[in-house]
Amino acid sequence: MSGFEFSETHQAVEEFLRRYCTEEIEPLVPQLEEGSLSSSEVLRKLSATFQMKEMFAEPMLMARNKKRNEDEANKSGGSGSGSDPAIPAILFKELSRVSPGLSLCLLSTFGCGATIASKAPLELAERLALPLLSLETVGCWALTEPATGSDAFAMRTTATLDGDTVTLNGSKAFISNAPCADVFLIYARLVEQASDRDDKTRIFPVVVEKGTPGLTLGKAIRKMGMHACPTGEIFFDDVAVPRSHLLGDPAKPARDVAEATLSTERAAIVAMCLGVIERCLQDATRYAIDREQFGKPIAAFQLTQQKLARMFVAKENVQNLLLKLIWLQAEKRGTPAEISGAKWYATEAAVSVAMDAIQLMGGMGYSSESAPERLMRDIKLWTIGGGTSEIQQLTIAKHLLRQEGFSIDLAGGYSNDASQT
Numbered sequence: 267m268s269g270f271e272f273s274e275t276h277q278a279v280e281e282f283l284r285r286y287c288t289e290e291i292e293p294l295v296p297q298l299e300e301g302s303l304s305s306s307e308v309l310r311k312l313s314a315t316f317q318m319k320e321m322f323a324e325p326m327l328m329a330r331n332k333k334r335n336e337d338e339a340n341k342s343g344g345s346g347s348g349s350d351p352a353i354p355a356i357l358f359k360e361l362s363r364v365s366p367g368l369s370l371c372l373l374s375t376f377g378c379g380a381t382i383a384s385k386a387p388l389e390l391a392e393r394l395a396l397p398l399l400s401l402e403t404v405g406c407w408a409l410t411e412p413a414t415g416s417d418a419f420a421m422r423t424t425a426t427l428d429g430d431t432v433t434l435n436g437s438k439a440f441i442s443n444a445p446c447a448d449v450f451l452i453y454a455r456l457v458e459q460a461s462d463r464d465d466k467t468r469i470f471p472v473v474v475e476k477g478t479p480g481l482t483l484g485k486a487i488r489k490m491g492m493h494a495c496p497t498g499e500i501f502f503d504d505v506a507v508p509r510s511h512l513l514g515d516p517a518k519p520a521r522d523v524a525e526a527t528l529s530t531e532r533a534a535i536v537a538m539c540l541g542v543i544e545r546c547l548q549d550a551t552r553y554a555i556d557r558e559q560f561g562k563p564i565a566a567f568q569l570t571q572q573k574l575a576r577m578f579v580a581k582e583n584v585q586n587l588l589l590k591l592i593w594l595q596a597e598k599r600g601t602p603a604e605i606s607g608a609k610w611y612a613t614e615a616a617v618s619v620a621m622d623a624i625q626l627m628g629g630m631g632y633s634s635e636s637a638p639e640r641l642m643r644d645i646k647l648w649t650i651g652g653g654t655s656e657i658q659q660l661t662i663a664k665h666l667l668r669q670e671g672f673s674i675d676l677a678g679g680y681s682n683d684a685s686q687t
């Protein structure tokens with residue numbers, strides 16, 4: 267990254283992916299949407315072409331062991347680009363220009379794989395994370411439950427420890443990739459004593475593999491958009507897995523793993539929004555020039571020009587936010603307010619740009635033949651998923667007020683430490 271744009275290397279990756287997505291993936295979108303072609307098949311092909319194993323999976327696992335990483339880096343003369351946050355951002359952006367649903371499948375598998383790669387014992391990480399991050403298998407990660415969405419840490423699914431076994435009971439709802447996943451990363455409340463049942467800090471990820479007795483799946487739900495990515499429920503009835511599948515130290519609060527996954531997801535969502543905005547602006551601009559009414563191109567009308575200008579400014583803002591997030595990720599910095607602010611702005615901007623594109627394109631915009639119609643339905647998810655726009659605003663306010671000694675929680679509670687000093 268240099269200044270306000272991607273570096274030359276990043277631009278080359280962007281160009282390569284743009285061509286691949288346009289030529290190889292876009293023609294398959296109708297089949298992905300109707301479900302006659304699975305997203306995992308398309309992603310596996312992308313992975314082989316883009317050498318995901320070498321780009322992400324292996325470098326991420328190498329980073330687990332610093333010494334081994336250094337040895338490998340010395341041998342190969344450099345480290346993989348798995349540590350460069352711009353590369354996945356470009357991947358999410360370019361995929362979202364043609365199919366945000368496909369991008370969501372990728373995000374869910376990456377979210378599951380990256381957590382296992384960084385937190386699981388090495389043997390488990392190598393066995394499960396490598397194929398996930400190479401997109402050979404499908405992963406999902408599950409926080410939301412039927413009764414707990416925004417209040418995610420009030421979850422009811424429990425994990426209990428008995429010797430070398432962890433047992434899960436409960437259920438999850440609205441989980442992307444659940445109907446087709448090979449590996450499930452389940453957030454559960456670790457209950458060792460009665461008081462743990464209300465403790466919102468004892469939230470641990472537990473790895474469950476497809477076919478484990480007691481694990482059952484609901485059918486894929488019908489929904490407004492993101493048709494390329496199935497969403498469903500997961501049920502746990504005494505699902506027993508080895509102790510090594512519980513990630514983290516039960517002696518310590520572990521909610522930070524879930525929070526870190528959410529932050530990474532929010533940055534990826536900003537990249538997806540930029541892809542949708544770029545595509546809508548491009549299609550709307552071309553349409554405005556080609557479409558004639560009252561004897562001239564509609565691009566000649568100032569109300570059309572105003573829409574294009576508004577879309578352009580949204581693109582510039584979201585692009586700048588994404589470049590800043592990538593920089594923050596590389597520097598291992600970033601406050602919750604910065605991340606939530608970017609997610610909130612980008613998702614609302616993407617919906618608004620897609621709606622502007624539809625309006626500008628008239629009947630053609632409303633028709634399923636146009637990309638903006640589908641992109642709008644897909645991207646609307648992100649004002650809800652990964653934390654709603656309302657929750658992002660509360661998170662920003664919480665962070666700002668805390669700096670002044672005024673503490674709030676998302677349930678409306680507060681304490682004013684500043685007034686007591």
Ligand SMILES: Cc1cc2nc3c(=O)[nH]c(=O)nc-3n(C[C@H](O)[C@H](O)[C@H](O)COP(=O)(O)OP(=O)(O)OC[C@H]3O[C@@H](n4cnc5c(N)ncnc54)[C@H](O)[C@@H]3O)c2cc1C
Nearest residue numbers: 407408409410415416440441442650651652653654656676
């Ligand atoms: C297609 C799809 C895919 C998904 N994929 C996943 C996944 O892979 N993994 C996963 O864990 N989850 C996933 N989710 C769940 C998603 O993260 C939740 O839907 C989201 O967090 C909101 O929760 P909820 O739907 O229960 O809404 P609720 O929490 O019931 O909220 C309803 C409304 O109340 C508002 N609200 C709630 N609390 C407050 C408050 N304190 N102040 C003001 N307003 C408030 C909300 O903003 C919202 O407008 C997915 C959802 C969908 C639709």
